[in-house]
Amino acid sequence: MGFSDLKNALKKIDKSLKDKHKEKQQSGNEEQQNLAKPSNNSEPAPQQDTNFNGSDDIFVAPIATSEPPDCFKRVDHAQKPEGCDFNDNSEPIQTNNFYNNLTLDDQTFPIWTLPYSLWLTKDPGQDSGMAFNHTDANQKVYGPEPDANPAQFYFNPPKIKSFVISGVGFTPENVELRLSDHNKASVTGKLQTKDSGQNHIRLPLVQGMGFITAEYKGIQPVIASQVGFQSFQKKSDKNGVVKYKALLFNQIVWSVYVTGDTSVNLELKDPNHIVGNKQGNGTIIQIARGESKHYDSTSGAYPTACHISASVNSKDKKRCQYKLTYDVQGKSENGTTLLWCLPHQYEVLAASISSRKTDLELDSPTKGVMKAFKTNEFVMEESDLPVDISWEPWSSLKSFSGKALYSDNALSLIKQAAEKDVQQDVVGMANIDSMYTSGKILDKFAYITYVCHFILKDKELTDTILPKIKQAIEIFSHNKQIFPLVYDKSWKGLISSAEPGADFGNSNYNDHHFHYGYHIHAIALVAKVDEDLGGNWLHDTNNNVLNYAITLVRDIANPSRQDKYFPESRAFDWFHGHSFAHGIFPSGDGKDEESSSEDYHFAHGMKLFAIVTKDADMEARANLMLAIMKRSMNKYMLFKDDNKIQPKNFIKNKVAGITFENKLDYATYFGRGQIGDEWIHGIHMIPITPISSYIRDEEFVKEEWDQKLASLIDHITDGWKGILMLNYALHDPRKAWDWFSSNDDPALIDNGMSRTWTLAYIAGVGGAN
Incomplete structure (x- = not known):
């Protein structure tokens, strides 16, 4: 996605949010109020417990703890983290996770801890503090045609101020939010005024937290609501826990608990304000939607x-x-x-x-x-980690034997394609001004190299292509590309030296797992070939390839807080079950990702790199990520007809398009397609590798083809046609082979794919006789 497209898309999204940001009273019923509704979802039996051996924890050992290599110039980012301490000795600050909006712009964009949404509110003339809300599925807004099936997008109404955690003396002009204890899944917020000294409201913000929790120190509590309080009653006071019940004017019930210093009594001052009778000194206020004995029994404890x-x-x-x-x-x-x-x-x-x-x-x-x-x-x-899926073509099709096999006819056609592909100017094609596009080019020729050596077993072809791809990779490993990478000391990460408007926002931490994933994957493939030939290219300090690749992996997927130079797991979100691509650009709908396939491609590349470097823990982490992605993506991003997660009037899109924290949009940042919506589907396919069929099984691929792509394919005249046809091999490799074996028009092949690998993959999974 281009930056201008990104910027325009963000403006469009935020405008749509503002247009819909009209708070409405909503009718409710007893089920909504009390929340305790029985589950109708069928679930598999729970997993049996297995002893967890902490000493075998695959996250304990860091990849490295040393400074990034000297070839990466040190810089201070032009966009500083708001509300955070940042210096050479400070902890890394997350750029692609749930709380990042609080570190950007004026800090007022919302975050989602799930199931709640929170945001710093400093609206003129209104209560200031940390606002929060929860929305029901029946509040979703569909568009642009609300009654369409499928709808193009849906989102949840933002910034309905059910509650605002505040204090006496807080105003839009003096309220401040400071952030500390930066973890992947949590951060600590402190609300204070500019003159409050050590007095503050402490707000632990943690993914999955059951209560909104606020600890008051030297601040007199104010709990505001723009929706308004219809009633507020004390329900009980026992065992150090004071419980209140709040009924809002939208007929939604919330439970409010006070623990710690319970000498602070909460009273309804007016329809919009609950106020404590004095300053809190360790007073803990917890709020949750609904009323339940389970809230009663767990109140007082908080993550x-x-x-x-x-x-x-x-x-x-x-x-x-x-x-x-x-x-x-x-x-x-x-x-x-x-x-x-x-x-x-x-x-x-x-x-x-x-x-x-x-x-x-x-x-x-x-x-x-x-x-x-x-x-x-x-x-x-x-329990189904893809340990056996690595280098060779692989398919989940029942017809696949488990091993890639090739007929003489297939090998002959693959060789004809390779003889053309190895003659290309690899260095010239790869040495361009984009880490993303260069990564795709490098990965393409790395796969050609792999096919020449391991599948064709052709020494002449291998000797032709291997020096070229090595030379091209070493331009980047020596950091001599057009826009060298630099190490950012502010957020702590490896970024492009290009302007934020270039290279899809890399310098603002957009898409690092996409960009660097291609480079890592390419290096692993070339290292595998070189090693099989008896070489030591990966470990030769003169070319710096190992240090380069390790630094890329650390930037994307550092597993340990012992590594002080990069945040933990910048890309992959262990709570959501997939990565977020959106970096340090504020967004009204939160973080997003538009390419599920480039997400799992990065994990597959990390796995292959772990194999060539013999890092068992990294390999296990990559396999675990892939298994979690398989589960989560097939619920949230790739929709079979029987999907039970997404709204019924969205499933027929078959893919999510762009997945935000608060919105799904059947679109891309760069358009819909030459003919129809093929780009939206294609961006969830590229690149096709051995891991693709593990995520995108035959049933899904067939449904997507029959319902969305079959009517378009004959009319597409650009490289997306090749992508869609190669993806079709995940369902019907014979038909895919018939098409590619009789079509060699380079205009129908994407710049990140090659005819050599395409034919090798399809034949390997049973497409050729």
Whole structure:
């Protein structure tokens, strides 16, 4: 996506949000008020518990802890993190995760901890502080034709101020938000006034947190609501917990708890304000939607941080248990806090966690119904890690034998394509002003190299292409490309030296896993060939390839807080189950991603790099990411006809288009297509590699083809036709082979794919006789 397209799209999105930002009173019923509705979703049986051996945690050891190589110039980013401490000794600040909006612009763009949305509000003439809300699925706004099936997009009404956490003396002019304790899944916010000194309101912001929690120190509490309070009653006062019930004018019930310093009494001052009778000194106020005994028993305890850990727990390495462990403060009657999880999580929960499920459910903005558990951790197990999918063509088709096999006829045609492809100017094509496009070019020729050596076993062809691809990669490993990479000391990351408007926003942390994933994948392929030939190219310090690739991986997927030079897991979100591509551009609908396929391509490239560097933990992390992506993407981004997560009037799109935290938009940032909507589908396909069929199974590919693509394919005259036809091999490799074997028009091949690899893949999975 071009930056101008990105900028225009963001403006369009934010304009649509403002147009719809008209707060309305909404009718409710007892089910909405009390929240405890029975689940109608069928679920697989919970996973049996497996002993989690912390010493085998694949996240413990960092990839590296040294400074990034000297070839990357040190810079201070032009866009500084708002509300944060940043210097050489400060902790890395997340750029692509749920709380990043709070570090951008005026800090007032919303964030989604799920199921709640929060934002700093400083609207003139209104209460200032941390506002929050929850929206039901029936509040979704569909457009541009509301009654269309499928709708092009839907979003949830933003910034309805059900509550505002505030204090006496807070004004739009003096309120400040400071952020600290930066983790992937959590951050600590402190609300204060410019003259409040050490007095503040502490707000732990954690993905999946059951309550909105505010700890008051030296501040007199004010709980405001723009929706308004119809009634506010004290319900109980026992065992150090004071409970209140708030009914808003939209007929939604919320529970309010006070623990810690309970000498602060909350009283309804007017229809829009609840005020404490004095300053809080360790007064903890917790608010949750609905009224339930489960809130009662877990109030007083609250998460302050969340950490990921995982352990492979089967000999075949196909089973991996992963854990989200929450740091919890305070005390509750139950002994735990309350946490919410998403559908792709709760269907693989360990039995011990599944047994802690409550009857509480709330809708998430874009990922279906969330369920609440009385627990301080989530333990989940994926049992189908793609350990056997690596270099060779692979398919999930039942007809695939499990090993790529080639007839003499297929090898002859592949060789004809390779003889042309190896003659191209690899260096000239790759040495351009885009990390993304250059990565696609490098990966294309790396696959050609792999095919020449391992599939064709042709020494002459390999000797022709291998020096070229090595030379092209070394331009980047020596950081001598047109726009060299630099190390940003402000956010702590590796970025392009180009302006933010260039290279799809790389310098503002857009799409790093897409861009760098191609480079990492290419390096792994070339290293595999070189190693098989007895070479030491990857480890030769003169070409710096190993250091270069390691630094790229650290930027995207650093697993450990011991690495002080990069944030943990910049791209992949262990709570959502996929990555976010959107960097440090504020957005009214939160972070987004438009290419599911380039997301799992980065994980596959990381896996191949781990294999050539013999890093077992990295390989296991990549396999775990891929298994989680398979589950989450087929619920939230790729829609079979029987999808139970997305709205019924959106499923017929078959793909999400752009997945935001608060919105799905059947679109791309660069257009819809030459003929119809083929770009929207194609961006969820590229590139086709051995891992593609693991994510995109035969049933989905057939449905997408029959319902969306078959009517377009004969009319497409550009490179997207080749992408769609290669993807068709995931369902019918014979027909895909027939088309590619009789069509060699280069205009129908995308610049990131080659005829050599295309034919090798299709033939390898059974397309050729």
